[in-house]
Amino acid sequence: MATSSATTSFDSISSLRDALPALHPLASLTKDELRLVSTVVKQHNAKQQAQTPCQFRRIYFMEPNKKLVIEYLKAENAGLPLPPLPPRRAQALFYFKGELPFMECIVDIGHARVVGQRVLEGMHGAGDDEEMFKVAAGALASPMVKKELERLQLPEGCEVVAEPWPYGTDDEPQSLRLFEVWMFLNSKESKHHPSANFYGHPLDFAAVVDGRDFSVIRIDRMPTTAAFQAATDPNTRYKHHQDSEYAPELIPGGLRRDLKPIHISQPEGVSFTVEGEIVRWQKWEFTLNFDLREGMILRNVKYDGRPIFYRMSASEMTVPYGDPRTPVHRKSAYDFGECGAGQTANNLQLGCDCLGVIHYIDGLGCTPEGEPITLPNAICMHEQDAGIGWKHTNVRTGRADVTRARELVLQLILTVGNYEYALYWIFDTAGVLHWEVRATGIMSVTPIEDGVDAASIKYGTVVAPGVFAPHHQHLFNLRIEPAIDDYEDSAIVYEETHPMPRDPLSNPYGVGFESHTTPVTHESAFNLDWQTNRVVKMVNPNKLNRFSGRPVGYKLVAPPTQLGLAARDSMHGIRGEFVDNHVHVTKHSEKEMYAAGEHNWQSVGGQGGCRTWASRGRPLVDDEKTTPVLWFTLGFTHGTKSEDWPVMPVETFRMHFKPVGFFEVNPALDVAPSTQLFNKSTSADVSCCKKANL
Amino acid sequence: MATSSATTSFDSISSLRDALPALHPLASLTKDELRLVSTVVKQHNAKQQAQTPCQFRRIYFMEPNKKLVIEYLKAENAGLPLPPLPPRRAQALFYFKGELPFMECIVDIGHARVVGQRVLEGMHGAGDDEEMFKVAAGALASPMVKKELERLQLPEGCEVVAEPWPYGTDDEPQSLRLFEVWMFLNSKESKHHPSANFYGHPLDFAAVVDGRDFSVIRIDRMPTTAAFQAATDPNTRYKHHQDSEYAPELIPGGLRRDLKPIHISQPEGVSFTVEGEIVRWQKWEFTLNFDLREGMILRNVKYDGRPIFYRMSASEMTVPYGDPRTPVHRKSAYDFGECGAGQTANNLQLGCDCLGVIHYIDGLGCTPEGEPITLPNAICMHEQDAGIGWKHTNVRTGRADVTRARELVLQLILTVGNYEYALYWIFDTAGVLHWEVRATGIMSVTPIEDGVDAASIKYGTVVAPGVFAPHHQHLFNLRIEPAIDDYEDSAIVYEETHPMPRDPLSNPYGVGFESHTTPVTHESAFNLDWQTNRVVKMVNPNKLNRFSGRPVGYKLVAPPTQLGLAARDSMHGIRGEFVDNHVHVTKHSEKEMYAAGEHNWQSVGGQGGCRTWASRGRPLVDDEKTTPVLWFTLGFTHGTKSEDWPVMPVETFRMHFKPVGFFEVNPALDVAPSTQLFNKSTSADVSCCKKANL
Structure with a gap:
């Protein structure tokens, strides 16, 4: 990651400010704004800056005032004169170099001035790769680590690799910023390969590193048997096992050769346009913000000019591990809050990560010195065919009418150490918005001794000799601000389907069933329920469907998945504010954006989050409107298995936001019929002789 | 549908038989076999045939003896001398023309002789379009119907359309074969169009038709308000409302014009081969049978030569309606058993129903006279890209390894009156087999008077003026015969994930959780459970994964969906043998193939099915091995909504069969990396000016 020193002197702030163009209220922070913000922060801390310069962890665009934005959007939609732009503010999160207190400074961008600055007591900033590399180097240079490596008597020519993780606090708040550094090894055979899989050789100790100077403060020995207690024998030696490689050049047996290419082309171009951050496609219009933390934020999602969502994002995810043995029990990543879906976004490659006709969008990051950096190709966007969209054949006439479903796919793939998530927002031609996540990458593993009764360990799986993959969960939280056909009048209800009681007058045959709608009137939490087909709807109680007489709405369609398994009073339970229930409903606040609170690195609870906010139980309808x-x-409980090793095929979860009475007819009714003239498909030659000739 | 009279004289049976080639035990019934079977049946009933000729409803290939087939497959797989071919038998189901008793005749094909014949007392045969047309014509010709139409005083120039349904019996077994014929109307404006949507104008009566002579035996008046009682006013007139058209030429406002084509090509051809009914693709090999009832049957599904499934099929589906008002309460279709997924399969069109490089497979049907007919393009098969398959980036070196997922898709789309289902079996490069269903077509609707308080009716939705769509369920059942790495040793277990109890020695931090496996030892039924993440596995207890020490297996991955809502003692509850539980496990029997019993038309229970068979509770492991x-x-509870009218965008359900310890590594590890050289993608031009120029 390139860095550069600040190039702007403090006295140029006003010229920087005056050069800023007027921006739409939903526009992301720009490079110029970011540079202005860091300059303002450095000037504000000029004295300390000279001694211990600001080391920026993040500079975030702060959620703009919703009331003001709505006034603006309403005027914009109606073609009326626009009200004043809402103030644009940024949150700078930083340390003074080598010092501990974690700092927050709020900057009013338009006025180029500090609104406030404070120490975030007991909290810690998010990490990035650069810091991780320093931590890893610090660990490898440590005499304590070297002593452990000597104990192990590693084979000649191998390479030790250190893998820092955020320290999942398990007791009192830690004043130090800590890393738990897991240790691995590359064999001499594969170490020169850029994809050598060191995870295939886990070592039996970890190092706890101090984030100030990257020194090791403690060695944790790892458990290597089914026993809870870690190994302590000072004479334990390293036992080498087979490599577990995934790089195409390294896998035993070579690659399969019989997969023929599929080419996807759009000879007339794509059907979408991008104007700044506004994307338009098939009656959909939305603003797409790249965000260092949430990856992608959708704002002002409209269909045919009618608003549906004010703001949507994946707000957090956590990965608690089910292995109770210390120090593995501390593994509980918060990949969005601790690292950031945008911060760790891959540079997506044409024809590799995306197939067809692709548009790429860069992200904006920030160096420790406060300089903007481009994160190239952080999001990609393309159309895809999605099979039959609707079909009916009139059997009397033999005439078939068929359309295909088309999707507009936004993709971001993040890598956090061993693991990757591919995140998707997908729009379709039937007025449905989908969210999808695919989990892939390499499982986090621990060492295991030969001869252990593998089948007897119920909290994980031995996936290769010497390699144990603990079971874990991936729990995600989506945050949705509905704007159902109006920015101000949305309500949440849930609907259930129940059998009608048998009754000689109203249900004499016992076959009747009906839907019951329950408004969510107060801040609260509840679960999905397949037995009653409980479905959450966002409705506009002031706009009724002309035919059904019911409020226009969108429903959230998702299967119920297992919730957090850690004890409620365990550290994973306490920190995991969103893992107790599928659904939380809260009153809107621009200060409540993240499902497990704002600063997750070594968090110990107490910062708010879904559980805390929902439990206030305040009425949702009040004077504030x-x-x-x-x-x-939602989540996966990942019972590990050998098929997920050494790299895991995608585990996919897709959910949907579907219109319910929002439209008066099928919104895909006017999609042109699917014809061969348009689609130009071909017949396959499937003869076996072809195969024989290969 | 073309018909032809029998062309083969009875005395040619032995020459027909002698001309039959030896067929693989898993081969479908051939045209020549079908002709032989019908000839044998006609000869067997020669005397009656002269007076009242056999009218064949179906001729099915009967499930071959599993023990004999397994012997054959094992020898075949091992390259050993093959044992004798198992006997091939067919089941002919027929009526004598114009008579009532429903007949079954079993024919031994190899010996060209009848094994047995019997009257199926109280049962009725499946329908087909030809019979439906006769029923419709009979209804329209009936004086009783004409009288109702006169009462309605229909607008001049309109066209009345009769829509026969199987009569969903609601009380005692009916000796008569009955149809409930719903009545609709095409407006004079659209009636000449081959896709005119008569469902948009439901009339207020139905006719009950006798299947022997197509005469009307009763008129049922329809409910037209929220009151349970149907309308009886002899002066009720027809009220005309707006048309609800879906044909592209008829929809108001015309078609959207901004969807650009997507072309999918495979310049080097497809990656699969088809040899007879054996399909080979990416280490997968399976036999694909077209079946008039189940649509597609997969047999002998293997990966890399290792068997996984002996037989898989969608065994039944039912659509109970939640509208309690008579006669709507009788609506409970059994589309596979009453009509047949293969019998009603669409003739799929290149570039319309399938996009890319496509292979088509014909089906085999049977005329009432017993002649084979080809059902063209009943199944299509193609490869598709399925996005990221696996990915990992080594952040230390910046090197990314990424493969794409590829799928082989089998598709069959069936039309049953107003509705269609698209059915899919999908194989992927990671050893996963998926089953998908997409529900589309036109909802079954009833008339509703203007002025009714639409929002107050909880068992359905007013979707257009005069049109009420009752809520309903689509419940499917899949039947699976596992053969996990061996044809004879599969067992069923379920696995749950539970928190470990807090314990100072084994789980001091309260974060541990573990998987518990429970063998299913007896015939039984149970449900999925998201709270414990209950997952059903098929395992081979005699083959252990080398690393995990656990049995090799495949798991069924599906979300729990709402079960049958009709009262258990209602007719829908009694007939719906598979709707009480997600999972039933039974001992194997070739006589127990269909989840709601064999003959569903007007069924009243008592024929067996999942509930009955599972409740026997016999041990699964016994001497029979x-x-x-x-x-x-699985199913959808379809709460109807205006977006589903006048034709419904697909509602999709996908489930998966995933390997669990079946392989020692990710089976997609050897899929070649995704490269631009291979995939040849292009960058999109997304400029807005292009849009402005349109």
Whole structure:
């Protein structure tokens, strides 16, 4: 990652400020704004800056005032004169170099001035790769680590690799910023390969590193048997096992050769346009912000000019591990809050990560010195065919009418150490918005001795000789601000389907069933329920569908998945504010953006989050007339298995936001019929002789 | 549908038989076999045939003896001398023309002789379009219907359309074969169009038709308000409302014009081969049978030569309606058993129903006279890209390894009156087999008077003026015969994930969780459970994964969906043998193939089915050493909405069969990396000016 020193002197702030163009209220922070913000912060801390310069962890664009933005959007949509632009503010999060207190400084961009600055007591900033590399180097240079490596008597020519993780606090708040550094090894055979899989050789100790100077403060020995207690024998030696490689050049047996290419082309170009951050496609219009923390934020999502969502994002995810043995029990990543889905976004490559006709969008990052840096190709966007969209054949006439479904796919793939998530927002031609996540990458593993009764360990799986993959969960939370056909009038309800009681007058045959709708009137939490087909809807109680007489709405369609398994009073339970329920509903606040609170690195609770906010139980309808926020939790319980090793095929979860009475007819009714003239498909030659000739 | 009279004289049976080639035990019934079977049946009933000729409803290939087939497959797989071919038998189901008793005749094909014939007392045969047309014509010709139409005083120039349904019996077994014929109307404006949507104008009566002579035996008046009682006013007139058209030429406002084509090509051809009914693709090999009832049957599914499934099919589906008002309460279609997924399969069109490079497979049907007919393009098969397959970036070196997922898709789309289902079996490069269903077509609707308080009716939705769509369910059942790495040793277990109890020695931090496996030892039924993440696995207890020490297996991955809502003692509850539980496990029997019993038309229970068979509770492991059968129920509760009108965008459900310790590494590890050289993608031009120029 390139860095550069600040190039702007403090006295140029006003010229920087005056050069800023007027921006739409939903526009992301720009490079010039970011540079202005860091300059303002450095000037504000000029004295300390000279001694211990500001080391920026993040500079975030702060959520703009919703009331002001709505006034603006309403005027914009109606073609009326626009009201004044809402103030643009940024949050700078930083350390003074080599010092401990974690600092927050709020900057008013338009006035180029500090609104406030404070120490975030007991909290810690998010990490990045650069810091991780320093931590790893610090660990490897440590005499304590070297002593452990000597104990192990490693084979000649191998290479030790240190893998820092945020320290998942398990007791009192830690004043130090800590890393738990897991240790691995590359064999001499594969170490020169850029994809050598060191995870295939886990070592039996970890190092706890101090984030100030990257020194090691403690060695943790790892458990290597089913026993809870870690190994302590000072004479334990390293036992080398087979490599577990995934790089195409390294895998035993070579690659399969019989997969023929599929080419996807759009000879007339794509059907979408991008104007700044505004994307338009098939009656959909939305603003797409790249965000260092949430990756992608959708704002002002409209269909045919009618608003549906004010703001949508994946707000957090956590990965608690089910292995109870210390120090593995501390593994509980918060990949968005601790690292950031945008901060760790891959540079997506044409024809590799995306197939077809692709548009790429760069992200904006920030160096420790406060200089903007481009994160190239952080998001990609393309259209794809999605099979039959609707079809009906009139059997009397033999005439078939068929359309295909088309999707507009936004993709971001993040890498956090061993693991990757591919995140998707997908729009379709039937008025449905989908969210998808694919989990892939390499499982986090621990060493295991030969001869252990593998089948008897119920909290994980031995996936290769010497390699144990603990079971874990991936729990995600989506944050949704509905704007159902109006920016101000959305309400949350849930609907259930129940059998009608048998009754000689109303249900004499016992076959009747009906839907019951329950409004969510107060801040609260609840679960999905397949038995009653409980579905959460966002509705506009003031706009009724002309035919059904019911409020126009969108429903959230997702299967119920297992919730957090850690004890409620365990550290994973306490920190995991969103893992107890599928659904939380809260009153809107620009200060409540993240499902497990704002600063997750070594968090010990107490910062708020879904559980805390929902439990206030305040009425949702009151004089403030804000639209409630819907938070949705979903996840995978990942029972590890050998098929996920050494790299895991994608595990996919897709959910949907579907219109319910929002439209008066099928919104895909006017999609042109699917014809061969348009689609130009071909017949396959499937003869076996072809195969024989290969 | 073309018909032809029998062209083969009875005395040619032996020459027909002698001309039959030896066929693989898993081969479908051939045209020549079908002709032989019908000839044998006609000869067997020669005397009656002269007076009242056999009218064949179906001729099915009967499930071959599993023990004999397994012997054959094992020898075949091992390259050993093959044992004798198992006997091939067919089941002919027929009526004598114009008579009532429903007949079954079993024919031994190899010996060209009848094994047995019997009257199926109280049962009725499946329908087909030809019979439906006769029923419709009979209804329209009836004086009783004409009288109702006169009462309605229909607008001049309109066209009345009759839509026969199987009569969903609601009380005692009916000796008559009955149809409930719903009545609709095409407006004079659209009636000449081959896709005119008569469902948009439901009339207020139905006719009950006798299947022998197509005469009307009763008129049922329809409910037209929220009141349970149907309208009886002899002076009720027809009220005309707006048309609800879906044909592209008829929809108001015309078609959207901004969707650009996507072309999918495979310049080097497809990656699969088809040899007879054997399909080979990416280490997968399976036999694909077209079946008039189940649509597609997969047999002998293997990966890299290792068997996984002996037989898989969608065994039944039912659509119970939640509208309690008579006669709507009788609506409970059994589309596979009453009509047949293959019998009603669409003739799929290149570039319309399938995009890319496509292979088509014909089906085999049977005329009432017993002649084979080809059902063209009943199944299509193609490869598709499925996005990221696996990915990992080594952040230390910046090197990314990424492969794409590839799928082989089998598709069959069936039309049953107003509705269609698209059915899919999908194989992927990571050893996963998926089953998908997409529900589309036109909802079954009833008339509703203007002025009714639409929002107050909880068992359905007013979707257009005069049109009420009752809520309903689509419940499917999959029947699976596992053969996990061996044809004979599969067992069923379920696995749950539970928090470990807090314990100072084994789980001091309260974060531990673990998987518990429970063998299913007896015939039984149970549900999925998201709270414990209950997952059903098919395992081979005699083959252990080398690393995990656990049995090799495949798991069924599906979300739990709502089960049958009709009262257990209602007719829908009694007939719906598979709707009480997600999972049924039974001992194998070739006589137990269909989840709601064999003959569903006007069924009243008592024919067996999942509930009955599972409740026997027999031990699954016994001297017979058969592999148990797994039945899985899933469904949609379709709360109707205006977006589903006048034709419904697909509602999709996908489930998965995933390897669990079946392989020692990720089976997609050897898929070649995704490169631009291979994929040849292009960058999009997304400028807005292009849009402005349109």
